[in-house]
Amino acid sequence: MLKNKFKLLKTFDWKLFISLILLSLVPAIIQTIETFVISTNLSTSDIDIIGQIEWFDLIDETIRAFLIIPLYSILNKILKNYKDKFGEGVFKTLIVVFVLYAIFSIIVLIYSANLISYMNKDETNLSLVNSYLSISTIAFMIGIIVSFVNVVFVVIDKAKNIYLFLGIKTIITIISDFIVIPHFGVIGAAISNILINSILAISGVIILINEKAIQPRKFKKSDWLVLKEWGKIGVFSGLQQFIANIVYAVMIVKMVNMVSESGNYWVSNNFIWGWLLIPVFALTEIIRKDCKEGYFKLQQSNYYFITIFIIIFWCITIPLWTPFFKNIEKLENYERIFQIVIMLFPFYIPYAFQQIPDNIFIGLGKTKYNLINNCIINFIYYGIWYIIYKTNTITFNMTTIIMMFGFGMIASYIVSILEEKVLLKKEMKNLDIEEAGL
Template sequence: MQIKQALKQINFKILFAIFLTLLIPTIYKTFRIFWLGSFPDDSQLNIASQLSWINLIYEVIQESLILPLYCVIGNCKDNRERSNRIKTSFLVIVIFYLVVMVFIIIFAKDLVNLLGQSNGLINETITYIRLETVAALFLTSWKFFIIVITIYSKQIYLYIILISQMSLSILFDTFLVSNLNFSAKLGANGIAITNIIVNLVIVGLALILLKQQDINFFERKKWSFKWTKIWFKQGLFSGVESFIRNLVFSLVIIRMVNLVNQQGNYWIANSFIWDWLLLPSLALSDLIKRDIGESGKKSIENNTCGYILIVIALISLWLISIPSWKPFIKYVLNAKDYNSIYNIVLIQTGFYITFLFNNCIFDSTFYGYGKTSYMLIQSICINIIYYGIVFTLFLLKLFVPNLLNIVLMFGIGMVLDFIPSLFLFIWLIKKEKIKIKFKNFEIINKNKKNTNYLINILLN
């Protein structure tokens, strides 16, 4: 398959729309980091950085309930049943998030203390976490609607909502967060208040737009929940996997970063990587989930070559952009310790190259094809075994954390994660008799008794 022909298989219109759903929030989030960096000390950055662990809790729920919807809604061809699945899944997600929201609000103080936040910032951090927890309910609803709008290929809806979201966020941040004379100068808490207001508005806007697709969440019709058995079965594996991964990240990575007093720098470095450098690949990942969720085996066979070519192009762009990182971190992100942040990002670059293939090709295929059990297997291999060993060494004081050690530890974990992911991807291709179309060859299923025997031990 020639390169041009391989790329023709990719729906670049939807890819661009998904990219914008990630880019526009990144732009106003960058404004926020700039405003927080303009305060006299780094206390507001340290407070805002604690949102990273609260996001991990919501990431578990998102990967349990929302991401499997690419498969269970995307492959539903009957319009009435698809509408039913959208409405019933939204109700379940809202109820679940309400329960979690109440839990976090009640136990916010205990959670903040557990993760070792600086004593002088604990009270402000608790208030911030509680406000962001309320905002997260509406943000999650918005993420749900992104999947629905993407499945219906209504890019114009995304553009309308995204422009509204960015405009309102920048407006409210200017008056609530910034260090300008007319601002309330609420710092991190101002960000949380902005999120509550803006997310509530865009959820209302999304409901109005989806009504144009005959998806009316308020009409009085009998809803059926029978289909949720499939949803919960897929969500169980991805949820347990996400819980293990994020629990380990909280107890090992975030706690160690807090202990060495590098919360602000690590948070900015992580934000730069995930909000800017990984942005195109995250959009590609969502597209792959959507395509495979709708077309299944056919999408894997016809599109995987094109996906790989795009990943290679994204890696090249990442490397080419290195000279621009330091001035961007210094002037755009307004970071005082920009050299340390730049070094963190530079060290992690090699490790994230493996992550690009892992996340875009392997994980997205597993999600889209409904094979979330494979995600759990790879998580056990890395998060239980590898990080379990590291954490034991830390408790025995044989591993003394500093910023460099933490960055290398996390990076090595990403590289090791690539191994079981590749192994399971090959197993999926063989098991499902999938023939990926490349230029001069195909990955054809062949009987390899020893390989099959080992994989069967893992999966059965």
């Protein structure tokens, strides 16, 4: 039985998986170089200011959850059922994504000063934080095009395009960071991102045009059906991300700021999300793509075996983490960074496994299950912690914050498994019966 499961690994799309890992390695290498440039050119207080992007990213993630995540399901269906209209669908969805994201970003810019004041202590340089985050918002607006292009590359299964994008991104990022950050300081990090995303966005659209994967067309009344389905999926995924991020911002990021460890937490988080989770996120892209064949054709054993291999690889690399922080990133407080990472690490094991059911929900357009999970965790689990926080029942420090966050991830994984193995499986069986009856 187990031997047969291992044989199924041959059916896995290794070519695309490796391409996605390589594509993600570039931002990881870039982030490492950027951290090195920042740590050697800026002060600790400057790093804390850049660390403010941690909570600002949460707003960006929420908007992307509404706009980008549903695209996997929408574009998969267009490619499968209306292949000749795929380019037209790509063009129209790109226009909608950019316009809506720009509107949301402008609203965030208008209220950014109030958000920054709420999230920080009085002694923080709020003016500099506001300038940095305002410029970063422009980079995010351009970056949404880059994210969109990556989704299309995955859906059309063009590994060569991903490699091409990889090369472009590597060259321009290294050049930009080494020139701009030392010259402009904290603001230089945001300016660099604008330059990088602008070149990538233009390059991405050019590649889509050359591949004939995008075709300009006027909007028609019939497009409303696609937009309606997009909105239906997006409401669940966006609301789910919104609830999760609001709670994360209030319960995690704000507390981290209050214990004056925003810089340390930012660097630690960058290592986990920028390095350790690279293969996990590459796997999620494959899962979403595979979902176009239907739930019962998914080779889930492949996903679980690969996740186990990833976790084993993580454990093997632990002795290298401290030398990495000390010698590569040149961090003065490398020991503290390692302490934070090693406390967070065990909780990212269930997080890695949770990405399998969660991304099956996304690929099938069943994001209601993601929303239900988030409501349970954020309103019940974190609701209890919020009461503890407000009543001063315990004193919060970095360890307490990490434990609170970590056990929340474990609870969320349990809910996801129950949803997928009980609720989703039953729903998909009923759907198959209905379709067979037709």
